[in-house]
Amino acid sequence: MDDAELRQVIADVQSGDIENFETIMHHYQKSIFHYCYHMLGNYSEAEDMAQEVFLKAYRNLDKYKEEIPFGAWIYKIAYHQCIDAIRKRRLVKYLPFFYRDEKENKAVDQQIEAHYLDEYVHKAMMKLSVEERNLLILRCVQDKSYQEISFILNQNSTSLRKKYERTAEKFRKHYGQVKGVEEVDVEQPSRFEKTFS
Numbered sequence: 001m002d003d004a005e006l007r008q009v010i011a012d013v014q015s016g017d018i019e020n021f022e023t024i025m026h027h028y029q030k031s032i033f034h035y036c037y038h039m040l041g042n043y044s045e046a047e048d049m050a051q052e053v054f055l056k057a058y059r060n061l062d063k064y065k066e067e068i069p070f071g072a073w074i075y076k077i078a079y080h081q082c083i084d085a086i087r088k089r090r091l092v093k094y095l096p097f098f099y100r101d102e103k104e105n106k107a108v109d110q111q112i113e114a115h116y117l118d119e120y121v122h123k124a125m126m127k128l129s130v131e132e133r134n135l136l137i138l139r140c141v142q143d144k145s146y147q148e149i150s151f152i153l154n155q156n157s158t159s160l161r162k163k164y165e166r167t168a169e170k171f172r173k174h175y176g177q178v179k180g181v182e183e184v185d186v187e188q189p190s191r192f193e194k195t196f197s
Helices: 003-014 018-040 043-059 070-094 107-116 119-126 130-141 146-153 157-179 189-196
Strands: none
Touching: 003 018, 003 070, 018 043, 018 070, 018 130, 043 070, 070 130, 070 146, 119 130, 119 157, 130 146, 130 157, 146 157
16 A cells, blocks of 8 residues: 555544554554564564554544654554553562462464564563564564654654664674674674564
8 A cells, every 4th residue: 555545544444434543553453463572572462452453543643643654653553552561560579469470371372472572682682671672673573664653752863873882782782692602793684574474
């Protein structure tokens, strides 16, 4: 679906053709799920979060402004949803009277992690802050421009470039440590993306 078609579908949904929102979902579903999965590291939580993102996007579609790329707008929603989920997760972790279900290590999650995410990449990513992880995911996995990332994170695109360079350096260091090698070259996007896909 090109930009003109997407704009038409959005206009149709805003005019009351709610069934057409399914077209938007199909277009973004896989990439939003992958983003949530990389941010949260849990398959079923990412599925739930992706549904929440689309529900929130649908409810707020009347607030969407055409001058903003729709992809950046929906990723901003996903970003905030994931950050909220991580905050809630921390709250549950640090309040001992909350019961945490140990079903998080389901066989399906283990299979996904084994095939979808390289174990070393996952370990290295977990050593980064949520913001650093988010920046790498948006830039390397989701292939977002600095301008789009700037909108999603409400940050200056020039400073994001510098942050990205520092974060990529940190990732290389952590990845090298967990893998037991000196350092890994993240400058080659194809190699880095292969590790994620």
